[in-house]
Amino acid sequence: MKKDLNKILSRTLLTYTFLLFFVFILKIAGFDYFGLDINNPVIKSIDVFATRFHLINIWYFITLTIYSFIIISITCKNSEKKVFIISISISIINILLNYLLLKQYYNGIFKVIFDFALLLTGCLLCKREIKFKELLKRFIIMIFLNFIYQLISMLIRNFNYVKDTDFISSILINFDYIVMMIITYKLYFMKRRDKKWVVGYFSGLLTLLKKQLKEFPIKFSKTKNKVKNTSNKEKFETSLYLFLFLLWNIFQVFVVLFVAKLNNGLTECIFILLSFWMNKTVFGKAFHMKKASYCFIVSNLVYYVLVRICISVNISLLFPIILGVMLSYTTSLIVKYNEFKLYRGMPKDDLIAHCKICNLNNYDTQLMVDYYCNRKTDIQIAMKNNYSVEAIKKQKKKVRDILNSH
Numbered sequence: 001m002k003k004d005l006n007k008i009l010s011r012t013l014l015t016y017t018f019l020l021f022f023v024f025i026l027k028i029a030g031f032d033y034f035g036l037d038i039n040n041p042v043i044k045s046i047d048v049f050a051t052r053f054h055l056i057n058i059w060y061f062i063t064l065t066i067y068s069f070i071i072i073s074i075t076c077k078n079s080e081k082k083v084f085i086i087s088i089s090i091s092i093i094n095i096l097l098n099y100l101l102l103k104q105y106y107n108g109i110f111k112v113i114f115d116f117a118l119l120l121t122g123c124l125l126c127k128r129e130i131k132f133k134e135l136l137k138r139f140i141i142m143i144f145l146n147f148i149y150q151l152i153s154m155l156i157r158n159f160n161y162v163k164d165t166d167f168i169s170s171i172l173i174n175f176d177y178i179v180m181m182i183i184t185y186k187l188y189f190m191k192r193r194d195k196k197w198v199v200g201y202f203s204g205l206l207t208l209l210k211k212q213l214k215e216f217p218i219k220f221s222k223t224k225n226k227v228k229n230t231s232n233k234e235k236f237e238t239s240l241y242l243f244l245f246l247l248w249n250i251f252q253v254f255v256v257l258f259v260a261k262l263n264n265g266l267t268e269c270i271f272i273l274l275s276f277w278m279n280k281t282v283f284g285k286a287f288h289m290k291k292a293s294y295c296f297i298v299s300n301l302v303y304y305v306l307v308r309i310c311i312s313v314n315i316s317l318l319f320p321i322i323l324g325v326m327l328s329y330t331t332s333l334i335v336k337y338n339e340f341k342l343y344r345g346m347p348k349d350d351l352i353a354h355c356k357i358c359n360l361n362n363y364d365t366q367l368m369v370d371y372y373c374n375r376k377t378d379i380q381i382a383m384k385n386n387y388s389v390e391a392i393k394k395q396k397k398k399v400r401d402i403l404n405s406h
Contacts, residue, residue, distance in 0.1 A: 275324020287331035
């Protein structure tokens with residue numbers, strides 16, 4: 001379960017990063033949609049509640065602590081308790097200067113310089129074996145990334161830093177910014193790229209893109225050779241099937257989006273769909289129903305429910321992405337427990353894919369392939385591997401139980 005949670009979190013952050021920059025490109029191209037929904041009744045009530053009980057300072061303290069912790073921990077290659085304590089101390093000093101001691105002087109360029117000086121001091125207190133020159137270089141890069149993240153968040157949300165300074169706008173604009181900082185922290189400490197650590201932020205996307213580009217020519221070549229070896233009748237039937245299959249899927253997506261449009265959730269539905277498609281094979285074999293009519297009905301019901309419970313993208317871009325990722329994870333569980341069956345003569349690709357999900361080694365995978373796909377007997381497998389027949393039977397039963405339990 002812990003492994004699944006880590007993978008869900010990683011894929012959510014990766015998908016969010018990709019779609020966030022996609023939205024940023026749309027904004028540059030002139031697509032003006034993702035503004036702040038500050039007139040939402042729920043948002044207004046939160047604003048009133050926070051103002052009444054003076055929670056602005058608490059919000060400022062929490063966000064500043066998060067920023068300080070992430071910047072210091074990545075700069076120093078250190079995420080221990082000491083970093084957290086120093087981050088809290090920096091936040092307390094900052095709030096005291098801002099609200100109690102030097103409020104009339106603690107602003108503008110002086111505030112920016114002093115904030116950077118506090119963060120750099122925190123880095124120096126937390127550094128281990130890292131040299132000052134390298135620490136300073138990493139600190140400058142982190143400050144630059146921090147600035148870029150803030151700029152992207154403001155541009156996406158049509159946010160004017162000078163004019164839009166109210167509390168609720170600060171919460172909405174900082175939500176995306178906080179998630180981007182957490183993405184940086186998460187991917188850095190997952191990849192541990194000490195020398196080229198900035199590349200670690202984009203490594204997941206680059207690896208995924210590289211894999212797809214590398215596999216596409218191979219898949220295309222196999223498909224092309226397969227088509228060449230078929231008769232004209234089979235080519236016609238395949239072409240007709242693909243055309244009808246594509247037409248049906250376009251119609252199905254159109255109906256899903258049309259229903260979402262009627263419920264004022266078109267953009268949210270698009271985010272859910274994109275998140276699902278980006279991750280539908282990540283957690284295992286993609287889920288398919290036995291009949292197209294069942295798929296049509298269930299898909300429309302599922303997306304209708306998800307759109308109805310989804311938070312507006314003008315409040316959070318992350319929530320519909322979480323729903324899409326969880327949908328792909330949930331459908332993979334259905335396939336694992338209800339659809340996968342071992343039988344003699346089964347397709348080799350299906351079996352190998354399931355063996356990878358179960359983290360089987362090469363020996364156990366080949367054992368299953370020999371028995372279920374190549375239809376070899378226990379005696380033949382024993383002779384091939386130089387084991388006794390009883391040892392092969394015991395190992396086969398052990399591996400079969402693993403495959404059936406996923």
